[in-house]
Amino acid sequence: MTPVIEQIQFGFDFGEQPPLAVVRQRLLAAYGPQRDSRRHTPPEQFVKALISAETFDSESEKAFRALREHFRPLDRLGQSTAQEVLPHLATVTHPERKAEQLVRSVARIIAERGRFELSFLAAWPVDAAMAKLKQYDGIGPKCAAAILSFSALRRRIFVVDRHIKRFGIRFGLLSEDAGFEKAHQQMMRLIPPAWDADDLYELHWLMKRFGQEVCTNQRPPCERCGLADLCAFGQARQPAKGNDTKPRRRG
Known part of the structure; x- marks a missing residue:
């Protein structure tokens, strides 16, 4: 029996490029290449x-x-x-x-x-x-x-950790109910076929760093995020135009 492939509906138009290609380009511009010639056994x-x-x-x-x-x-x-x-x-x-x-x-x-x-x-x-x-x-x-x-095996597979899972759900790359198994499967379906093992390794560390520094679990600074235009979560947290955007004092 052929498995059903769940379709993810992206909240924003990534243009003609694959969504992960757009994300990778933005993160490379921010953090630079993430390649490593030395690996553990x-x-x-x-x-x-x-x-x-x-x-x-x-x-x-x-x-x-x-x-x-x-x-x-x-x-x-x-x-x-x-x-x-x-x-x-x-x-x-x-x-x-x-x-x-x-x-x-x-x-x-x-x-x-x-x-x-x-x-x-x-x-x-x-x-x-x-x-x-x-x-x-x-x-x-x-x-x-x-x-x-x-490891030194350098196999072509993408590693989804908690930071990347959070990123993927917020950006509409993953379904909101995705556990690590499901998130891994969904992300692998989004990987461009031409990308090799080092490309996937690099994407992991780019997304993980972004998740640790910007797309954090609590109080992410969406107003300063360079990817907010691609993120429904970030857009929803932006103040409406014309509204007072000054921080309010807590009573």
């Missing part, structure tokens, strides 16, 4: 992605460095216990749960492959690689995509 990115959920990048980076320093090689994670891993996850959210997930998942990969390695995913179709990664405890669609995209 797939096992390193697996660990980093798993522990980073719902955690600030700076804090998950501290935990990742602590794990990489203590567990050399990273295969040792699968031969350890959650109690041994836990002290190194002090800076991340839900450390107890993540310690258990990390030990179980690395141990399972070692049982399957003989060691903690994921290089075999380079030859798999992206969808199959995503499905395989999501079988491991603690790895959802966002983490699986990050492992494939951000």
Whole structure:
């Protein structure tokens, strides 16, 4: 049975260019290229992605460095216990749960492959690689995509995090009920076919930075946003012409 492709109705006219091409051009003008020649190995990115959920990048980076320093090689994670891993996850959210997930998942990969390695995913179709990664405890669609995209595997897949999901919903690129799985599917359908893995990597970091600095969760400065003309959310928050736009004092 052919799956139904949900159609997203864009609130604004992006012209003849694909919507994401317009967004990317604007963000490149603001932030410049976001390319990276150095990448983590797939096992390193697996660990980093798993522990980073719902955690600030700076804090998950501290935990990742602590794990990489203590567990050399990273295969040792699968031969350890959650109690041994836990002290190194002090800076991340839900450390107890993540310690258990990390030990179980690395141990399972070692049982399957003989060691903690994921290089075999380079030859798999992206969808199959995503499905395989999501079988491991603690790895959802966002983490699986990050492992494939951000690591040395450099697979052509787009990573949707909470900042990009918020951006996509506000700009009408994603349906308002989109969870991470659905958001990933919808965004991938909007990616121009000619874009390669590095283009998708760059778009992620451009949109994420914009989501962190401008299109924030609370009180986004829509009046100063360079993309407000493309955003129904931003347009709705603009004061009507002729109205008093001076800030009001709170009573």
